[in-house]
Amino acid sequence: MVAAALVLAVGGCGSGSDEKADAPEQDSAGATTTPARPPSAELVRWVGDMCASTAALGNIRKDSAADLKEIRNPDRLGPTAELLAVGYLSRTPTAVEDVERDLAGLDPSGVPAADRLLDAWRKKLKRVVSALDELSPSAGFDDAEGSAAGVDRHVQSLTPPDPDLPALTKKDPRLAAAYRRAEQCAPGWQPAGETASPEATGPLPKAADGKNTDACSDGACEVLVTSTADITANGVDVHVAVSDDYVTFRTAGTLMQLGGAGGEAGFGDELKATVVAHNKDGAVLRFTTP
Incomplete structure (x- = not known):
């Protein structure tokens, strides 16, 4: 009787151990958790494109502030404030429009919160692009600092909507996984610079009439x-x-x-x-x- 009871007790312990091994994992609070599925390639691309556009807008804001500073205090031996302003007023709207076009071509991510972020970015960009379209580069000749400062105010308003993408990743495991995999979201990532053309780096050819x-x-x-x-x-x-x-x-x-x-x-x-x-x-x- 004692031997039989001992065998049953050991068998019962072994059976309980097997059932525990097959059961779903539990967190510290005792709740059952399911391992997160890896993000789709489409979602990784979407998140990467969003990070790239956000970085591009950050660079535009930074460059705009630097340009305005130079326009306010031009180098005595360099271009005048008016010429600097004309160049700034010509290229800055184009840079903003490029990002607007990139985000306009982005398909829905399938994550509602992320798609709301995309919609918020599009509304911001549409408002700023519409405002910049009303200003001619020639305004730089009439009021160099004032016209440039007006454009810079619009550019500096292009900050990430709240909640931004990093904040959303803390609430959605799919976004978090895609964010980790997208190279454009890595700390310090910057868009690749354009390769300079030979004409921009090589010596100038001799002009037939020189400086005459x-x-x-x-x-x-x-x-x-x-x-x-x-x-x-x-x-x-x-x-x-x-x-x-x-x-x-x-x-x-x-x-x-x-x-x-x-x-x-x-x-x-x-x-x-x-x-x-x-x-x-x-x-x-x-x-x-x-």
Whole structure:
């Protein structure tokens, strides 16, 4: 009897151990938990794209603040505040529009809270883009600091909606897992910089007429401009300003900015200007009559 009872007791303990091994895991409070499934590749891409756009907007805010500071205190030997403002007013709206376009093309994530975040970003960007569309770059010539400060106020409003993506990951295991896997969400990640073209890094070619802008009087010349120049070509008075990023052409009725080699500016039926080459040292410009 004693032996039989002992066998039954041992058998009972063994059976209980097997059942516990097959049971779902429990947390410290005794609640049953189910292991989280890995996130889908689509969700990882979605989260990565959201992180990339958020980083891009952070860079735009940072660059805008730096540009405004430079416009307020331009280098005495560099471009004037007006020229700096025109360049800033030309490129900043484009940068914001690029992010708006990226987020507009983002499909729903399938996570309601994340999709609400996307919708909030889109509304912010739409409001800012609409406001920036109303301002012409030429305003920089009339009020350099005021026009730039107005744009910067709109840009600085592009902060992440609340709750932002990191906050949402603390409440949703799927988002948290996707966030960990998306390389764009890693600390310190930045969008890859654009590769400079050979024209932007190599030496400028020799201009046929050097710096002699008087050679342009008949409407046909090729000159080097390293900062600013007032050129009269075929009866058209053109003020040219060269910065690291743009070549600005201004006449009594037009204002145009070109970036990089190959750009063309037309002045009615009287004159055309082509940027032959452009880098940090200046620009080689060719003027011709159409």
